[in-house]
Amino acid sequence: MGIEIRGINKFFGDFVALENINLSIPSGQLTALLGPSGGGKSTLLRIIAGLESSDSGTVEIEGVDTTNVPAQKRNVGFVFQHYAAFKHMTVAKNIAFGLEIRKRPKDEVKDRVQELLKLVHLEQWSDRLPSQLSGGQRQRMALARALAIEPNVLLLDEPFGALDAKVRKELRDWLRRLHDEMHVTTVFVTHDQEEALEVSDSLVVINEGRIEQIGSPDDLYDRPASDFVLSFLGPVTRLGDHLIRPHDIEISRYEQAATATGRITRWTRVGFEIRLEVTPDDKLHPDPVHVVVTRAEATALGLHEGDQVWLRPQAGVEPVRA
Amino acid sequence: MASRIRQPKTTGTYVRRGLVIAYLFLLVVWPVSLVVQHTFSGGLDNLQTALSDPDVVFALQLTVYVAVWAVVINTIFGVGVSLLLVRYDFPGRGILSALIDLPLSVSPIVVGLALLLAYGGNNGLLGPTLQDAGLQVAFAPLGIIMATAFVSLPLVIRELVPVLQEIGTDQEQAARSLGAGPWQTFRRITLPSVKWALLYGVVLSLARSLGEFGAVKIMSGNIAGQTQTATLSVEEKYQDFQQGTAYATSFLLALIAVAALVVVSVLRPKENPDGD
Numbered sequence: 001m002g003i004e005i006r007g008i009n010k011f012f013g014d015f016v017a018l019e020n021i022n023l024s025i026p027s028g029q030l031t032a033l034l035g036p037s038g039g040g041k042s043t044l045l046r047i048i049a050g051l052e053s054s055d056s057g058t059v060e061i062e063g064v065d066t067t068n069v070p071a072q073k074r075n076v077g078f079v080f081q082h083y084a085a086f087k088h089m090t091v092a093k094n095i096a097f098g099l100e101i102r103k104r105p106k107d108e109v110k111d112r113v114q115e116l117l118k119l120v121h122l123e124q125w126s127d128r129l130p131s132q133l134s135g136g137q138r139q140r141m142a143l144a145r146a147l148a149i150e151p152n153v154l155l156l157d158e159p160f161g162a163l164d165a166k167v168r169k170e171l172r173d174w175l176r177r178l179h180d181e182m183h184v185t186t187v188f189v190t191h192d193q194e195e196a197l198e199v200s201d202s203l204v205v206i207n208e209g210r211i212e213q214i215g216s217p218d219d220l221y222d223r224p225a226s227d228f229v230l231s232f233l234g235p236v237t238r239l240g241d242h243l244i245r246p247h248d249i250e251i252s253r254y255e256q257a258a259t260a261t262g263r264i265t266r267w268t269r270v271g272f273e274i275r276l277e278v279t280p281d282d283k284l285h286p287d288p289v290h291v292v293v294t295r296a297e298a299t300a301l302g303l304h305e306g307d308q309v310w311l312r313p314q315a316g317v318e319p320v321r322a
Numbered sequence: 323m324a325s326r327i328r329q330p331k332t333t334g335t336y337v338r339r340g341l342v343i344a345y346l347f348l349l350v351v352w353p354v355s356l357v358v359q360h361t362f363s364g365g366l367d368n369l370q371t372a373l374s375d376p377d378v379v380f381a382l383q384l385t386v387y388v389a390v391w392a393v394v395i396n397t398i399f400g401v402g403v404s405l406l407l408v409r410y411d412f413p414g415r416g417i418l419s420a421l422i423d424l425p426l427s428v429s430p431i432v433v434g435l436a437l438l439l440a441y442g443g444n445n446g447l448l449g450p451t452l453q454d455a456g457l458q459v460a461f462a463p464l465g466i467i468m469a470t471a472f473v474s475l476p477l478v479i480r481e482l483v484p485v486l487q488e489i490g491t492d493q494e495q496a497a498r499s500l501g502a503g504p505w506q507t508f509r510r511i512t513l514p515s516v517k518w519a520l521l522y523g524v525v526l527s528l529a530r531s532l533g534e535f536g537a538v539k540i541m542s543g544n545i546a547g548q549t550q551t552a553t554l555s556v557e558e559k560y561q562d563f564q565q566g567t568a569y570a571t572s573f574l575l576a577l578i579a580v581a582a583l584v585v586v587s588v589l590r591p592k593e594n595p596d597g598d
Contacts (some may be wrong), residue, residue, distance in 0.1 A: 051495050072499045078499040084492035088514045097510075098500035142496075149500055 001063055002027040002185050003048060003153060008057035010209075011045055017043045019209045019231055021057070028183045030176070032190055032200035036232070040209040041189045045155050048187065049078045058150040062152050062185075077146030077184075079157040083138040084129035091141050092117065092126040098149035116144040119178070143175075147182070156188035160195065172199055193233045198219065205229050230320055237290035239311060240282075242319035246275070246292040250314045253302060259288060260309035267305040274298050354576065361573040364566070372570035377546040381555035382574065385526070388463060388538075388551060389531035392470040396527050399521070400478030405512075408486040425475045432539025433472050441465060450503055461543035466551065469537035474530040481523030482516055489515045525586050529579035 003025040010018040014064070017212050018040045025031050026251060033041040046052035048059055050071035058067045066074050092113050099109045117123045120140040122133075130138055139159060146154060159175070160168040176199050190196050196203055197217045199235055205212040205220065205228075213225040224230035230243060237246050240259040252258075265288060266277035272295055277288040293303070313319050361368050372378045406412075407419055425433065441459040442449045452459055459465045493515065497507040513520075535553040542549040546558065552575050560568035 049499055051499065071495075072501045072503055074499075075501070076499055078496065080492050080496060082492060084496035085510060086493055097497070097502075101501045101506060145496075145500065160357070 002029070003062075003187070004058075004060035004111065005044075005048070006058050006060075008044070008047060008054045008059070010040070010047065010052070010054050017211050018047075018054070021211060023204060023211065023214070025185065025187060026202075027062070027185050027201040029201040030179045030186045030188070030199060031202050031204060031205055032188055032196035033204050034190055034193060034196040034232070035206035035212075037191055039207045041191075041206045042157055044206065045157050045187060045189050049076050049155050050074050050152070051078070074147060075152050075197060077149060077154040078149030079139070079142050079146050079154070079159050081161045083130070083142045083162075085136075085138050087130055090127050090129060091122055091133070093131065094141055095144045095148050097145060102149070112148060116148055119147075120144040120160075134167075135163045136171055139163065140174075142254065143178075147184070151184065154184050154186040156186070158189055158191070161190075161192075168195070175199060183315050205232065207232070208242065208305075224320065226320070235290065235292075236285060238285070238322060239289055239313065240285060240321065241322055243322050244313055244317065244319040246290040248314050248317040248319075249289070249291045250312050251278075251293060251301065251303070252274070252310050253307055254310070256310050257312065259312045260285065261308070261310045262289070264303065264305050264307050264309060269295070274303075276303070278311060349532055350532055357569055357572050357576065358491075360565070360569040361411055368566035368570040369573075371564075372567040372574075375567060377550065377573055378552075378555055378559070380547050381550050381552045382571070384463065384466070384550070385532060385552040385575070386578075388466045388470050389528055391467045392531045393472060393527045395467070395471045396474055396478050396525055397520070399475075400482060400523065401528075404479050404482035404486055408483055409491070422479050425473050428536065430469075430473050430536030431540060434537035437465065437469055437472065437537070437541050441468070460541060461545070463549070465505050465541045466538050466549065469541040470531045470534050473534050473537050474527040477519065477526040477530060478523035481519045481526070482537060485516050485519040486512075521586055522590075525582045528582055532575055547598055 003023075005021055005023040005025075008018050008021040009016075021044060026304070033044060035041045043052060047054045048061070050066065050069060056156055058065060060066065061074065061076070078137045087095065095113045095116050096109050099112060103181055104112075110111075113126070114123075117126050120143060122137060122141060123146070125133060125137065125141075130141065133141065143156075143159075156175075160171050163171065172195055175188075188199075197220075200217060202214065202216055203220050204214050205227055213220055213229045215223075220229060221233055224233065227243065235246050236243050237249075238244075239249060242259075259279045260278070260282060262280040262282075264276050265279045266275075268275045274293050275289045276293065278291055279288050280286065291311065293301070353374045355479065403418075403422065406416065407422075419516055438446065438460055440447050440449070441452065443453050443458065443460050444450065446460065449460055457464070493511050494507050502510065533553060534551075535557075538551055539554055542551065542554065543552050544558075546555070550558070552571055556568045556571045556575070559565075559571065
């Protein structure tokens with residue numbers, strides 16, 4: 001159940017947008033499709049919604065083959081990056097749209113709209129036009145509009161991409177809480193790894209039209225299947241022959257068994273963390289190694305710019321061979 | 323409007339402003355006001371004379387009849403072609419888009435001759451066949467409507483295309499995902515989004531249709547009381563030394579067109595309520 005995707009291929013002329021995609025999205029979960037821009041994740045989402053057709057393959061939603069069902073009959077809620085608000089309708093009318101199309105009785109529509117306005121905290125705004133709302137409010141309205149039809153699946157295409165950082169974070173938390181209450185199968189597309197790691201139950205990393213890895217946020221972060229997944233999910237640096245996250249490096253001013261040794265050549269403080277660059281003495285690996293420590297650690301270790309330091313992976317961390 | 327330049331006013335500002343006003347005054351305002359002045363030079367006499375002349379009344383009625391039909395045809399056709407041009411990609415799209423502008427660049431006289439060659443009753447290519455089927459095109463209202471529709475064809479399309487491009491397809495896709503079929507999407511989403519552009523295009527078409535002269539003159543045969551439209555009547559009365567009637571008819575023609583433009587600019591919201 002949930003969404004079953006089998007053998008999806010999609011070409012735009014010579015360009016391969018999606019190549020043999022097979023994917024099971026379980027019911028009731030919040031799944032993120034994560035990957036760089038142009039990697040095919042939005043195309044896959046649009047194929048699930050029926051807004052784009054695949055060149056081959058099938059899509060099943062809740063056990064029903066919807067490959068050849070037009071978008072308007074799939075009962076799928078879709079939220080667009082740029083809100084796609086109906087500009088000539090009030091907030092309440094926007095939310096009621098799907099219900100009015102379905103010719104539900106007036107009273108029922110009214111009650112449902114009130115309920116949804118409450119859910120997305122827009123009760124006072126019901127008679128405003130979308131142009132009178134902020135970006136975050138517009139996106140909440142779009143979400144309420146998509147939820148109004150009680151969709152089998154809720155699809156969100158870079159839903160917070162057009163919002164500023166603070167609002168994005170608020171909406172992200174809010175989406176997570178909303179999902180925990182509603183339990184509707186939700187798929188959202190993002191290129192922001194932090195957003196994906198924070199919000200989703202499971203992650204699908206897509207790059208160049210192919211699925212790189214599927215798993216829980218912990219799986220992907222701790223056990224990346226490829227260099228690509230490793231580097232896409234967070235910062236990566238090279239220590240000797242291996243790739244490792246900068247905060248997984250143990251740094252010491254005292255001589256110890258070490259993978260590399262060198263001088264601290266750069267010192268940047270960003271809030272609570274300190275980003276260091278260590279230029280190795282080893283002439284075979286002259287590229288600077290990036291190390292991240294907290295301010296407290298740096299003080300405790302007595303680190304200063306120009307110090308000679310010894311670097312090795314922290315205990316329990318298994319770096320990936322480059 | 324945020325696009326206006328705000329800067330300190332200098333002598334140059336006033337000189338530029340003065341030039342524009344003088345230009346518009348000498349070319350448009352003053353000559354047109356003379357028509358109005360001449361219409362009312364003898365009080366309401368000219369208007370009364372004109373409106374008691376059955377040929378003039380017929381010509382005005384025919385003009386309105388023709389203009390309304392031409393506008394209806396151009397509106398339906400214009401919306402269809404605009405959607406085709408903006409929403410679909412097909413071979414020959416560029417050529418079609420260029421062809422749409424042809425009626426604006428070709429002289430109306432040429433349009434009239436071309437239509438006559440195709441639909442003329444005696445020696446036109448298609449005319450005799452249509453006439454046998456009981457359909458009189460040339461020298462009849464149908465031909466006049468065709469000529470008028472031809473010359474005002476691009477006006478609705480040129481208003482709609484940029485607006486359709488600007489609004490994009492997001493709203494239409496959202497409507498589809500919410501269960502709306504193609505017709506519901508068009509009626510509830512697309513049409514309301516473009517209504518001002520459409521209305522403006524319709525008014526421009528109407529004004530153009532009311533004023534068409536060249537193409538109609540050739541295609542109509544210009545028979546007073548039968549196929550003579552208001553513009554043709556103005557020319558005939560003027561050359562017939564009935565200048566008063568000519569001025570009065572001209573005034574009425576201009577009045578309808580200006581009234582339509584005024585109504586639209588009054589109705590049209592001052593600030594664009596669409597926002598972003």
